Amino acid sequence: EVQLVQSGAEVKKPGESLRISCKGSGYTFTNNWIAWVRQMPGKGLEWMGIVYPGDSDTRYSPSFQGQVTMSADKSINTAYLHWSSLKASDTAMYYCARGGNGYNTYYYFDLWGRGTLVTVSS
Amino acid sequence: DIQMTQSPSTLSASVGDRVTITCRASQNINNWLAWYQQKPGKAPNLLIYKASSLQSGVPSRFSGSGFGTEFTLTISSLQPDDFATYYCQQYNLYSGYAFGQGTNLEIK
Numbered sequence: 763e764v765q766l767v768q769s770g771a772e773v774k775k776p777g778e779s780l781r782i783s784c785k786g787s788g789y790t791f792t793n794n795w796i797a798w799v800r801q802m803p804g805k806g807l808e809w810m811g812i813v814y815p816g817d818s819d820t821r822y823s824p825s826f827q828g829q830v831t832m833s834a835d836k837s838i839n840t841a842y843l844h845w846s847s848l849k850a851s852d853t854a855m856y857y858c859a860r861g862g863n864g865y866n867t868y869y870y871f872d873l874w875g876r877g878t879l880v881t882v883s884s
Numbered sequence: 885d886i887q888m889t890q891s892p893s894t895l896s897a898s899v900g901d902r903v904t905i906t907c908r909a910s911q912n913i914n915n916w917l918a919w920y921q922q923k924p925g926k927a928p929n930l931l932i933y934k935a936s937s938l939q940s941g942v943p944s945r946f947s948g949s950g951f952g953t954e955f956t957l958t959i960s961s962l963q964p965d966d967f968a969t970y971y972c973q974q975y976n977l978y979s980g981y982a983f984g985q986g987t988n989l990e991i992k
Binding site: 795797799806807808809812821857861862865866868869870871872874875877 | 885922
């Protein structure tokens with residue numbers, strides 16, 4: 763089955779670090795970009811950035827540049843989203859989604875993970 | 885940055901109604917536009933890509949149109965399962981993947 767499986771919910775304190783994951787299966791993971799999308803409670807979808815597992819090329823939305831780090835480990839078909847110092851405002855659901863094949867400029871998100879809920883509270 | 889603006893933000897309709905949601909881009913995006921449906925507590929689901937192409941498995945009552953800066957999503961005859969939030973998205977590896985703010989389709 764083609765799927766993206768995300769890591770479980772996290773509860774953290776402000777200032778702590780965190781890495782969440784997204785594991786792909788059922789397709790050639792290194793061939794497609796993986797995007798991260800934030801959804802704050804009761805709000806809409808925000809594109810954060812995208813990483814290409816084949817060569818770890820990464821593009822960030824200007825709104826999230828410097829706030830998070832995206833990476834991928836192609837040996838275990840897994841993409842990551844990392845925070846070095848969490849804030850309460852990072853509380854949200856985070857989705858990973860599959861993007862285009864290779865350097866196909868125009869491609870949508872055709873496969874989504876179920877999301878990882880991150881709660882940051884003192 | 886390209887901005888995407890949807891209207892209306894909320895739409896009240898009844899089963900069997902024909903509804904249309906509009907999405908406007910702040911600059912020309914040709915037809916690089918997708919529509920997603922999201923139900924409460926669930927991940928978004930792709931409905932339409934390239935402005936008017938129906939994703940496999942999506943019912944034919946969903947259709948999309950438009951080019952350039954103005955786009956529409958139409959549901960020809962609303963079914964109970966269609967009450968959800970809908971998002972448009974422009975997609976371009978070099979200019980980003982901005983979403984509209986969403987349209988909440990609710991039962992009248």
